[in-house]
Amino acid sequence: MELLNIQHIEKYYGSKSSLTKAIDDISFSVEEGEFVAIMGASGSGKTTLLNCISTIDRVTAGHISLENTDITTLKGKALNKFRREKLGFIFQDFNLLDTLTAYENISLALSIQKKPAAEIDKAVKTVAEQLGITEVLQKYPYQMSGGQKQRVASARAIVTDPKLVLADEPTGALDSKAARCCLSVSSTSTVSAAPL
Ligand SMILES: Nc1ncnc2c1ncn2[C@@H]1O[C@H](COP(=O)(O)OP(=O)(O)OP(=O)(O)O)[C@@H](O)[C@H]1O
């Protein structure tokens, strides 16, 4: 079944005198459970594409649908609900909250959803075990290695069991074994950006 549909999207930054065409007419679709890798040189528009799908950024033209809902027109509460319930995002620079431990970073989204504490605890521990970060759960980001931070960021993205995981170069700081592990624990659809 088709999950994500991208129709002729364009994203321009700046205005006439200094226009950057970060995305220039891209269309593709992603099936449920499918893993899609977006590859391209630095500056080719990978992060921009993921940010448009995640609604962090707005497309200049075109349409993006998830489960047949056009997400380019969502606003307010509907937009927040979509981000919270359907999406997991792994940022290129991790974006962990410095004042929270790994455990708190991973559990935050579930806490916001007001899930029961026991359920949250079980979900965090399960995903931490899958990603091999059980021993860093009580550490703060500054106390973790780059690869550990990356795995915590991955855990945070998949712990809510989202429909779609968007991963911006999620394995840059990992050895190949940890990278395979990180990308295979989620059975949801994944769009992942990677450098050339
Ligand atoms: N806010 C912005 N304002 C103006 N130009 C921008 C903005 N964000 C990105 N760009 C430009 O859009 C283009 C695509 O950038 P993007 O970050 O999507 O590339 P990328 O493929 O993710 O690169 P990298 O592999 O280095 O992460 C670049 O030329 C960049 O300079």
Ligand SMILES: [Mg+2]
């Ligand atoms: Mg990028």
